[in-house]
Amino acid sequence: MARIVVVGSINMDLVTQASRFAGPGETILGERFLTVPGGKGANQAVAAARLGAEVALVGATGGDAFGRQLRLGLAAEGIDLAHAVQLDDCASGTASITIAGGENQIIVVPAANARVTPAQVENARPLIERADAVLVQMEIPLETVEATLRLGHRLGVPVILNPAPAQQLPTEWLQLARYVTPNQHELALLLGADPAEDFRALMQRAPCPVVLTRGGEGAWYREQGEPHHQPGFKVDVVDSTGAGDTFNAALAVFLAEGLPTAVRKACAAAALSVTRLGAQGGMPRRSEVEALLARPAA
Numbered sequence: 001m002a003r004i005v006v007v008g009s010i011n012m013d014l015v016t017q018a019s020r021f022a023g024p025g026e027t028i029l030g031e032r033f034l035t036v037p038g039g040k041g042a043n044q045a046v047a048a049a050r051l052g053a054e055v056a057l058v059g060a061t062g063g064d065a066f067g068r069q070l071r072l073g074l075a076a077e078g079i080d081l082a083h084a085v086q087l088d089d090c091a092s093g094t095a096s097i098t099i100a101g102g103e104n105q106i107i108v109v110p111a112a113n114a115r116v117t118p119a120q121v122e123n124a125r126p127l128i129e130r131a132d133a134v135l136v137q138m139e140i141p142l143e144t145v146e147a148t149l150r151l152g153h154r155l156g157v158p159v160i161l162n163p164a165p166a167q168q169l170p171t172e173w174l175q176l177a178r179y180v181t182p183n184q185h186e187l188a189l190l191l192g193a194d195p196a197e198d199f200r201a202l203m204q205r206a207p208c209p210v211v212l213t214r215g216g217e218g219a220w221y222r223e224q225g226e227p228h229h230q231p232g233f234k235v236d237v238v239d240s241t242g243a244g245d246t247f248n249a250a251l252a253v254f255l256a257e258g259l260p261t262a263v264r265k266a267c268a269a270a271a272l273s274v275t276r277l278g279a280q281g282g283m284p285r286r287s288e289v290e291a292l293l294a295r296p297a298a
Contacts, residue, residue, distance in 0.1 A: 002053040002253045005131045007121060007148045008041020009113040009139035010059045010074070010084065011093040012066040013241070013279060018100045030098075035066075036278040037073045038095055039113065040137040040164065043242050047249030047283040048135075049077045051269065056080035056127045058120050059140070060112040063088030067112070073280075083124045087112050093139075102237040102274075108139060108165075116140040118147035129155050133178075133252040137162040142169075149176040158255060162248045168192045174208045179259075181211045181248055203227045211263060213247055215240075218267050223259055230263045233271035233292060242279025243270045250289070268292045 017032040037046075045057040057079050061067035063086055070092060074081055093113040098105045121128075121144060128134055134157055136148040145161070152159035158178035163169070166186035174180060174190065187202050187210065188195040203210045203222045211221040218232035250269035254262040269289050276282035 002048075002132045002256065003130060004045075004048045004053045004249075004252050005056050005058065005124060005128050005134045006041050006045040006048065007058040007116070007124075007134065007136040007140070007144065008044065009039035009093055009110070009116075009137065010042040010057070010061050010070055011039030011095045011108065011113070012036075012070060013038035013095045013097050015097045015099060015241075015278065018098060020100045021098060021105060034278075036281060037070050038097075038242070038279045039093055040139050040162065040245055041135075042070065042074060043245035043279045043283070044135050044137070044162070044249045044252075045074065045079050046077050046280045047242075047246045047269070047273075048253050049079055050283050050285050051250055051253045051289065052286045053253045056083065056124065058083040058116070058124050060085045060087055060090075060116050062086070062090045062092035062112045064091050066094070067092040080127075083120055083127070085120065087115060090115065097241060099239055099241065102240060104239070104241050106241075110139060113140050116144050118144050120144070121147045121151055125151065125155075128152060128157055131157050133157070133255050134159045135162065135248055135252050136160070138165055138167070146173055149173055152176070152178075160248060160252055160255075162244070163190055164244065166190055171207050174206065177208050179209050179211050179251070180206065181213065181251065183213050183215075183244075187212060200227050211251060211259075213244060213270075215243075219247070219263050221259055221263050228260070230260070230267050232267055235271045235275050237274045239277045239282060240274050242282060243274050245279065246270045246273040246283050249283075265289055265293065
């Protein structure tokens with residue numbers, strides 16, 4: 001069983017389904033509203049747990065009703081919350097999500113996530129020391145992202161940096177990551193490059209191994225030499241929310257099997273995740289990923 005530590009955000013997603021996105025200043029009628037547990041850290045933790053990993057989450061929730069609901073849901077997935085603090089003087093993070101035509105628009109309010117500290121990462125050192133991989137994203141303070149990268153590097157534990165929401169980062173930080181997992185737009189922002197530049201050229205220029213996600217097209221990865229392509233899996237898209245988080249979790253869980261195998265399984269897991277509504281609601285079990293991989297090619 002893979003042992004995964006996730007350092008990241010915990011949100012309540014406020015999801016609205018509509019036939020299309022509203023324009024500036026426009027009011028339209030939605031089709032459905034629901035509250036769904038989310039946050040990139042929590043999503044990746046749930047996805048890893050569903051894929052059979054032993055998972056610990058480093059993060060923060062507020063002392064509000066959302067926070068209590070989020071913690072109950074994570075605990076029900078078997079996730080270790082010893083290092084996910086509850087801040088009674090703060091609200092829990094939220095993400096307002098509109099879904100239309102299989103795509104999504106998201107506004108995140110960090111709240112408690114803005115108070116995830118480097119000290120929490122250091123306190124989780126015993127878990128990180130024995131982890132097979134660590135996942136970290138950028139919905140928490142950058143100083144905490146840096147602390148995670150540095151601690152993992154010192155301990156020799158692979159850290160997968162999911163640079164979302166993306167911004168330019170110091171080259172030194174990128175070099176501390178075992179893998180960085182952006183999409184093309186995020187990779188360009190990380191490198192301070194033109195997003196229109198060919199993504200394969202950007203991957204070659206990156207100062208670290210890159211696993212680049214391309215939605216339905218699958219993923220590209222580079223460890224040494226030229227980038228390699230892993231095609232995606234054809235599925236009927238219902239909701240793309242959480243697909244990237246599922247991909248990152250699967251990459252971490254299956255990393256010990258080698259990068260090409262891990263990327264293939266991550267693409268399969270991400271494909272399954274978009275066939276259902278909700279970030280965590282769509283995340284597949286290991287048996288479902290294995291069944292998709294065993295299916296004859298169309």
